[in-house]
Amino acid sequence: MSDQLLSQLSAEAGRLAGLGFMACTAGNVSVLLERDPLVAAMSPSGVDKGQLKPADFIRIGVDAKPLPPDARKPSDEALLHMRIYQATGCQAVCHGHLPHATALSMGSGNELVSRGIEMQKAFAGTTTHVGERRIPIVENSQDMEELAGFVIAARQSAVPAVIVRGHGVYAWGASIREAGRHLETVEWLARTLWLQRVAGLTPPA
Amino acid sequence: MSDQLLSQLSAEAGRLAGLGFMACTAGNVSVLLERDPLVAAMSPSGVDKGQLKPADFIRIGVDAKPLPPDARKPSDEALLHMRIYQATGCQAVCHGHLPHATALSMGSGNELVSRGIEMQKAFAGTTTHVGERRIPIVENSQDMEELAGFVIAARQSAVPAVIVRGHGVYAWGASIREAGRHLETVEWLARTLWLQRVAGLTPPA
C-alpha cells in the first residue's frame, strides 16, 4: 500500500473537513491502489474525517469488504465507491455533505445547471466558461447497490460528480487532489447559484 | 474524576466553539461522572468555551451546586443539565447558541421538521433518511426548573435534542462526542432548512 497516496488522502480529507464538507462524522474518501483486481484504501466508518492518519484507511476489495486479516469497518458507502471506480476508470473518490448543493437538491429537478461561470473550468476537461454544465441529481437510497445504480446511470463525462438528493455529492478524478477539487467545485457552483437565486438574479441568456 | 473524560470534554468544547456555537461566552457542556448519586463535571460560568482546560470543569451534584470544598460557579444552566441526565439516562450534555436553529425557532411553531435528509442519520438510532425527524421547540425561561420541565416534557427518543426558542439547543448522547455530534447535527439540519426556505424550495412530498 503506497504510503505516499495514503498521506495525500489523509491531507485531502483534512482539507475537505476544513471546508465544512465532513460535518457530524459524515463524508468519506478513497483512493485506488490496484485496478485488477480492484483494491482501494477507504476511510473508516463513523469517525471525524479531519484528523485521519494514513494507517486509519482500510484496504478493501471489489465487494467493499476489508481484505483479511483486516477486520475494521470501512464507510457504509464503500460499495458505491467501488462501483464508481469500475464505471469511470477514476483514481480517487471523495464524498461530502455540501450545504448549498444539498439544499438546492431538495427541489424537484434532476440537475443543477451552471451557465457562464468561470469556475466550471475547475472540472477537468472543461476549458471555457461558455455554455453550461449540468450536474446530475439522483434519488437517495440506503441500499448501496441501488444508489450506485442511480449514480452510474446519471454520470456524464463533462461533470465528474453526481448530487444525491438531500444527501450530498460524490466526485471523482484522476488523482486524489482532482477528486477533492471536483467536490469543492460542485459546492462553489451550488453556492453561486444559491446566492443568485436568493438575490433574484439569473445569468444573462 | 476521570482525567480522560475531562480532556475529551475540553476538546469537544473547543471543537464546538470553533464551529461558532459558543459565541459571547455562551454555551456549556458537561459529562456524567457518577450516576448514583448524580455527579457531573460542568463548564464554568461566563468564560470562553474555546480554551477550557480539564481543571476548569466543576464537579456538581444533583442540585447543580459545586461539591465542597469547590466553591467555583458552574454555568447558570447546570440544573437543566442534571435534569437531562435524570430523564434521559445520557452520559453527556452539550448546549450551544446555534445561529440557524435559533433564527428558525422565532416562528410560531413548536418543532423544526427535517424530511428526507441523509444527515438525519447523524442522530444515534436513526438509520435511514426516509421519513422525517421532528426537533421540538420549547419556550425559553430564566427559571431553570421551569425550563427543565419544558425540555423534559418535549424530549423524544428519535431526536436527542431540544431547541429553546430564541435561545439555542440542548443535545445529549451516550458519550461526549455523541452529544457534541447531536448538537452539530441540529444546526446542520436547521441550516439546510433555512437555505431551502430562503431559496423557495421545499422537499419532494
Added chain:
Amino acid sequence: MSDQLLSQLSAEAGRLAGLGFMACTAGNVSVLLERDPLVAAMSPSGVDKGQLKPADFIRIGVDAKPLPPDARKPSDEALLHMRIYQATGCQAVCHGHLPHATALSMGSGNELVSRGIEMQKAFAGTTTHVGERRIPIVENSQDMEELAGFVIAARQSAVPAVIVRGHGVYAWGASIREAGRHLETVEWLARTLWLQRVAGLTPPA
C-alpha cells in the same frame, strides 16, 4: 503602561479579527490607562488588526494625539474613543465593521430591535431574554467630533454599543474582554435578525 492590559488588548483585537470584524485593515480597539487626565492605549492607523503586538499600541491623551515623544499615528477614530471614555465611564472600546449589523443599518430606521433572544443577556446588566433591546443607529460622519456627538447622544445604559449607519459598530465595557464581547453580541443579534427577516419569520408578539 500596563503590559498585561496591552497583551489582553492585542489578544482581543486578534480574536475580533478572527471573527471577520476587522477586514481591510478596518476596525480599532483601545483600553483606558488613566482616567484623570484621560490616557488610553490606541491601535495604530491603517494596519491589520489580527497581528498587533503590545508595543504597537499608541498612548494618546484626551485630544486623541499621541503623547510625546511618541509621534506615531493612532486610528483616525481615536477621538471618538476618547469621547466614549468621557461619556460612559467605560474601561475599553472596540470598533468593528460587522457585516450583518452594517447591512441592516442601511434601512431607514434609527434602531435595531432584538426581542426575546437569550443572547441579549450577553450585554452586561441584562439578566433576561424577556422584553427587547434597542440598539441605536446613528448617521455616519468623517468629522470625529460630529460622529462622537451622534454616538454620545444616542447611547443608552441598556445596550453598551451604537451602530453607525453603513459603517460599523462601537461597543464599550468595563474591561477589554467585555467591550469585545459586546461588539460580538451586536453582530450575533444582527445576524439572527437578518436570518429571521430573510426567512420571513418574526418573533412571537
Added chain:
Amino acid sequence: MSDQLLSQLSAEAGRLAGLGFMACTAGNVSVLLERDPLVAAMSPSGVDKGQLKPADFIRIGVDAKPLPPDARKPSDEALLHMRIYQATGCQAVCHGHLPHATALSMGSGNELVSRGIEMQKAFAGTTTHVGERRIPIVENSQDMEELAGFVIAARQSAVPAVIVRGHGVYAWGASIREAGRHLETVEWLARTLWLQRVAGLTPPA
C-alpha cells in the same frame, strides 16, 4: 528578484486563500519586479494558492512568458496582469473568485454601485463614505488579450478593481498589501450589497 517581495506575495496569497478567494486552485497574484522592460513575478498555474513558497513564483516578461531558462507555466491569466501593469502603473495585481461579487455580477448591469458605505474608504484615494463607488463589471473571455481589453477600457481611477462577469475580480495597488486589500474590499462591499438586497433594504437616498 527581491526575496522580500516574494515572501510578501506568498503571505498575501495565503491570506487571500484563507478568506476563501482562491477555491479549487483558482485565483492568482503577481508583483512587479522591473518596470522597463516589464518583469513580474507570477503565481504558477493550477496549484493551491494557500501554500505558495517564494521559489514557486515565476519571473515573466511583457508577453507573459517565463524568462529563460525558467520554463515553468505561469497562470493562464498572466497576460492580463501584464496589461494591468502597463495601463495603471500599479505595483501588484491580485485576482480571486469572490463569491458575492461573482453572484451579483450575473445580473444584466455593467457595474456594482456601493453608496454611503464607510468601507469604500478602503480603496486608496477614497477619503469619505459620502457618495458612491461604481465597480465596473465586464464580460468574461478565454482570450486574454480580449479580456485585458475589456478590463483596461472599464477601469477607473476611483476603484482599483474590475469585476469579470461570472468569473471573479482583478484588483491592483501600489503595493502587494494594497492590491490584496482592494480585492478584499470588493468582496466586503459586494457581500454588504447582497445582504441588503436579500433583506429588501436599500441605502437611504
